[in-house]
Each structure stands twice: as structure tokens, then as C-alpha cells.
């Protein structure tokens with residue numbers, strides 16, 4: 001053991017090694033998908049990064065995280081939190097897309113905060129979108145801007161067309177549900193909008209990191225967090241009071257860090273709004289992860305609507321008013337993007353293709369396949385059963401048999417019928433465990449492949465099967 005190193009630091013060192021492997025993996029994946037534009041951008045930003053940082057051992061996401069962490073520790077010290085306590089918490093980014101952020105306390109009193117890349121990706125989508133609305137306010141001055149904002153909100157146009165945000169989130173959700181990966185469409189915007197969007201994203205990152213550090217400095221000793229709906233976290237009894245305390249301290253620290261950065265600059269007027277909007281965006285990013293990606297989530301934290309209200313109740317009334325307006329359209333898009341049934345706003349690649357606001361670096365074919373996969377998941381249960389009966393002609397009768405068992409509420413037998421082994425099936429139906437939709441797809445796909453289902457039918461059959469089993473497993477909580 002190296003002298004003086006805490007348990008959190010030791011864990012951190014192991015995680016940093018994995019990170020290098022992950023970047024290599026992303027490059028391979030992009031090459032495989034034929035996404036040469038993203039690959040070029042990734043290599044260019046890595047090269048740019050290495051040039052500016054010299055021999056920095058950190059990738060850009062980790063480096064951003066380290067920078068924000070230092071800012072937040074300084075802000076918390078300004079707010080009177082003890083330096084000795086701040087010195088024992090460490091923060092790193094991690095590549096797991098299903099957990100947003102979590103703080104692990106260690107026996108020696110140290111703590112390790114892990115923040116996933118996906119929460120930054122999601123916050124970026126919301127940030128860019130909110131940038132449009134904030135640019136409107138900023139361009140007209142605070143008083144006139146507020147009036148304009150109120151009028152725009154009444155017309156339902158706050159922060160741009162909610163359908164655009166819905167499409168951005170929908171694309172992200174379908175990719176996560178089917179492939180378990182973080183994918184995003186670009187959003188075309190003017191430089192001012194982009195700049196404000198990045199500010200909101202930064203504020204969201206500050207808030208997430210601040211929230212986790214707050215758990216540590218406030219001495220909360222459970223590994224559970226409102227930013228962690230993941231299946232890797234034990235589902236223990238949540239304490240909403242602890243979450244609210246962490247939120248409030250994180251918000252104060254976000255404001256403080258922003259004041260340090262922007263006091264006396266042109267950006268000063270944006271500090272107040274963005275320090276409220278950043279936290280709201282962070283809360284929504286967790287909400288969409290939990291609602292859209294999980295069959296069962298492992299948390300007991302309050303939904304974004306309630307959590308946001310608790311925070312908004314504590315801030316200045318004027319900020320509260322504007323934030324509430326934004327929240328309305330952001331929440332609507334968030335909730336719509338997480339619906340997978342007959343009423344879902346299915347991802348429409350043709351609409352995206354025509355949209356002046358959206359752009360994709362993926363081949364058109366790929367966008368089209370996302371529409372097909374979304375439409376599949378948004379079918380009624382009866383039509384899914386019909387579909388599986390048709391697939392069974394080529395794929396084997398057990399495909400239809402499983403579908404009938406699933407719709408009859410017997411999910412475990414359905415999984416057996418699809419070739420999932422008994423041990424795995426028992427884990428999947430265990431209502432005490434969180435379960436990702438993507439995990440369900442993956443396990444069924446493996447099972448069907450073992451039973452000899454043809455490659456061409458494999459993806460469609462496993463997604464349809466996961467939809468049928470998923471609704472049974474969701475409602476079977478407490479079984």
C-alpha cells in the first residue's frame with residue numbers, strides 16, 4: 001500500500017486505467033458504424049486537447065470533471081464547509097451510461113464521486129435547447145426580457161419548439177434502450193445560443209458534482225443518491241430530506257462558483273438564471289434516464305417535478321417565475337420522450353432530415369433504423385403478440401409461446417421459453433433489483449440466439465419480447 005493514499009484514491013486510480021480502454025473502444029465502435037465524421041471530430045478534439053495540455057494524463061471529460069470539482073470545492077469552502085472534509089472527497093467521470101452519478105463512502109472516511117458521461121451528454125441536449133430561450137431574455141435586457149419570456153411561454157414557445165427537444169431525447173432513449181449506448185443528434189444554433197447552452201450545461205455539471213460532494217461533506221453515509229437510478233446501486237430506503245439538503249447546498253455552491261467566474265463580466269446577468277436552470281436540467285436528465293431506460297429503477301428519490309419544486313420554493317421569486325416557465329416545456333418534452341406505447345411521439349427520421357434545427361453525423365440509413373426500432377417499441381401489446389406470432393414462423397415456435405406467456409403475466413416462463421437460463425431469469429424478475437430495458441433486450445437476444453433464431457430476426461424479436469416482458473415486470477413490483 002502506498003503511504004497516505006485513501007481508499008477512494010486507490011479506487012480512483014483503477015478507474016482511470018479503464019478510461020483509456022474505453023476511448024479505444026469508442027473509436028472502434030465509430031469505425032464499425034462507418035461514422036467517419038464523429039471519428040474525425042473525436043480525433044481532432046483529442047489532438048487539440050493534447051496540444052493544449054501537454055502531457056496531461058486525462059481525457060477531456062475527466063479533465064472537465066476535475067476542473068469543475070476544484071471550482072465546487074472552492075465554492076463550498078467559501079460557504080464555510082471545512083477544508084479537511086473537502087480534501088477527502090474525490091471525483092471522476094465514468095463510462096457507464098445507466099448510472100448518472102453516485103457517491104461511495106469508504107470505511108476510512110474518504111468518498112469517491114463518480115459522474116457518468118451520459119449525464120453530461122443529456123445535460124448538453126437540454127442546455128443547447130434552453131440556450132434559445134435564455135438568449136431571448138439576455139438580448140432584451142432583464143425587464144423587457146422577462147415580459148417577452150412570459151409571453152413566449154403563454155404561446156407555448158419557451159426555449160424553442162418542444163418537438164425538437166422531444167426528438168433529441170427520443171433519439172438518445174431509443175439508442176440506449178436497444179444498443180445500450182449514448183448517442184446524440186446535433187442541434188444547429190447561432191453562436192450566442194451555443195454559448196449560453198454551454199453555460200447551462202456547465203451549471204448542470206457543477207450542480208451534479210456539487211450535489212454528490214454535498215452528501216460527503218454533510219456526512220451522509222449511504223451510497224444512494226437521487227442521481228443514481230442504476231442497477232448497480234443497492235435499493236435502500238431513500239431519505240428525501242437528505243436529497244433536498246444536498247440539492248440546496250449544491251445550488252448555493254453553483255451560484256457561488258458562478259459569481260467567482262463571472263462577477264464584473266458581461267456574463268454576470270446570466271449567472272442567476274443559469275444557476276437555477278443548470279440544476280433543473282440536471283434533475284431532468286436523471287428523470288429521463290430513470291423513466292425511459294429502466295424497467296424497474298432502484299431509487300426512491302422524488303420525481304423531477306417535486307424535486308424541482310422543493311428547490312424553486314427556496315429561491316428568489318422572479319427567478320422562480322422564469323425557471324418555472326422553462327420547466328414547463330422541458331418537463332413536457334422529457335415526459336413525452338419516455339413514453340413507449342401507442343401514444344408515443346415516435347422518432348421520425350424524415351422530419352429530422354428536413355428540420356433546419358437538427359443535424360446528424362450518422363448515415364441516413366442509421367436514422368431510419370432508429371425510427372423502425374422506435375415504432376416497434378411503441379406498438380400495442382396485442383400487435384406485439386401478433387408480430388411475434390409472425391416472426392415465429394421463421395424464428396421458432398418458442399418466440400410466440402413466450403409472447404403468450406408474457407401477456408398472460410408469466411414473465412419468468414416467457415424468459416425460459418426465449419432461451420434465457422433459469423438463473424438469469426430469476427435475476428431479471430426479482431422485483432427488488434433495478435433493471436435496465438437494455439439488459440432485458442440483451443439477455444433475451446442471447447437466449448434466442450442460443451435457441452437458433454436467425455440473425456435477421458434476432459434484434460426485432462428480442463426488442464419486441466423485451467417490451468412484452470417489460471410491461472409485465474414493471475407491474476409485478478412487490479411480487
Ligand SMILES: [Zn+2]
Nearest residue numbers: 225226227246
Ligand atoms: Zn443524492
